[in-house]
């Protein structure tokens with residue numbers, strides 16, 4: 001679950017952002033909408049504990065992020081958050097399998113090849129495990145990045161503009177894939193996007209909510 005109360009953030013020399021309160025139940029889906037520059041990526045960084053709010057409270061998966069120290073925050077994030085960044089950040093020098101292995105390593109976990117194979121299989125890309133990122137299509141690379149995001153079975157999946165630069169078919173597939181993956185994991189899913197195709201493709205029978213982000217001065 002995710003709850004925010006009177007959350008604000010200001011970049012040094014940047015705009016003052018204020019976010020409406022939201023409560024998302026565990027397993028729920030939240031669509032973060034807003035034009036470019038409205039603060040969607042900032043909201044995701046706050047929810048991941050990568051930024052500390054100027055004011056207000058945010059609780060994610062039962063943890064008040066205020067109470068997290070820098071060091072404890074890294075371990076908490078690795079266990080709790082699966083992040084699908086806008087730029088996928090797959091390591092070009094490494095195979096698909098090794099890209100997932102370093103995610104386990106970065107989380108302080110022993111390498112678990114069986115779990116890597118399972119995560120790749122769940123996204124339908126197990127046969128690509130020996131390839132390098134340059135040998136993947138855009139859609140395949142996104143599946144690999146999503147397999148990496150859910151590798152440690154996070155309670156929360158945060159996706160930043162997952163349909164950017166995808167054609168309509170691929171955009172629909174990406175939204176479906178995110179939603180089925182989150183459902184399969186029982187994870188809370190947050191999709192930040194300015195792309196109207198995401199709302200059009202989300203299955204609202206699973207009960208989702210929308211948070212519209214507008215840049216607001218304090």
Ligand code: ADP
Nearest residue numbers: 011014015034035036037038039040041042043
């Ligand atoms: P969105 O993801 O909705 O496009 P962002 O959260 O990236 O919006 O940015 C919100 C606002 O904060 C924008 O006006 C952006 O220019 C500004 N901003 C983002 N990152 C920084 C930064 N590191 N320093 C200063 N301003 C920033």
Ligand code: MG
Nearest residue numbers: 040041042160
């Ligand atoms: Mg953004």
